[in-house]
């Protein structure tokens with residue numbers, strides 16, 4: 334196998350368990366020759382399996398609540414120290430909605446929880462990039478990716494306030510992509526992924542039947558976590574150096590479908 338990330342250094346946010354998209358990305362980064370550090374919220378370290386992954390990939394876990402600037406500063410300092418130099422790529426794979434978790438409908442939102450949801454699921458992306466920018470820890474021609482969902486563009490009622498979180502997240506990629514591009518050719522993109530069986534995914538009401546619907550509607554079927562990881566590797570690699578400020582659909586064709594017989598007959 335050709336190693337697309339040989340000699341590169343990265344930070345992977347959001348691996349909770351084997352189901353996590355970030356878990357698959359971390360494994361593939363390692364297989365492609367990159368050195369990475371792993372990070373997740375301190376609470377996730379207690380009930381997740383990230384330490385097992387770190388052991389397997391021979392790396393360390395640096396706890397960081399992605400809403401805390403102080404934690405992020407510590408994360409970048411420790412990552413640069415552990416990896417022995419500046420960073421080439423970052424995966425932001427973080428999402429959590431308090432209103433979804435607590436079953437609040439979109440028309441009866443708790444707005445304090447909504448602020449927290451936006452902070453965790455979207456502003457954390459700006460915070461990660463701002464800390465990296467101010468510390469000047471990104472290597473020239475580096476690559477930063479966040480994972481998103483098509484509810485940012487179209488209405489999926491059960492996705493609730495996560496739709497606005499994702500719209501904000503995608504906008505941060507465009508705006509910071511400009512500033513990071515000007516600074517030192519760092520690119521910033523979002524990948525809009527198919528429904529995927531993970532802890533975050535299955536928290537959405539009716540997820541199983543929607544997963545099945547999307548699978549039938551997409552000419553290639555739903556993209557799984559492993560193929561999402563392949564796409565991330567290509568975007569971290571030097572083969573995609575001129576791609577920036579984009580929202581890239583990785584969904585087996587779902588986003589450009591109207592209707593088809595398989596979905597109609599479901």
Ligand SMILES: NC(=O)c1ccc[n+]([C@@H]2O[C@H](COP(=O)([O-])OP(=O)(O)OC[C@H]3O[C@@H](n4cnc5c(N)ncnc54)[C@H](O)[C@@H]3O)[C@@H](O)[C@H]2O)c1
Nearest residue numbers: 347349353354374377399427428480528529531532533534
């Ligand atoms: N699963 C899907 O159907 C799907 C589809 C499109 C996009 N996505 C996106 O992919 C990303 C990864 O989700 P996943 O599906 O792999 O689920 P997941 O539950 O495995 O990952 C979500 C991660 O966010 C972390 N997190 C939550 N709060 C945090 C905080 N304050 N600081 C740091 N980390 C925190 C969790 O600990 C967890 O590791 C999310 O952005 C999600 O919205 C998922």
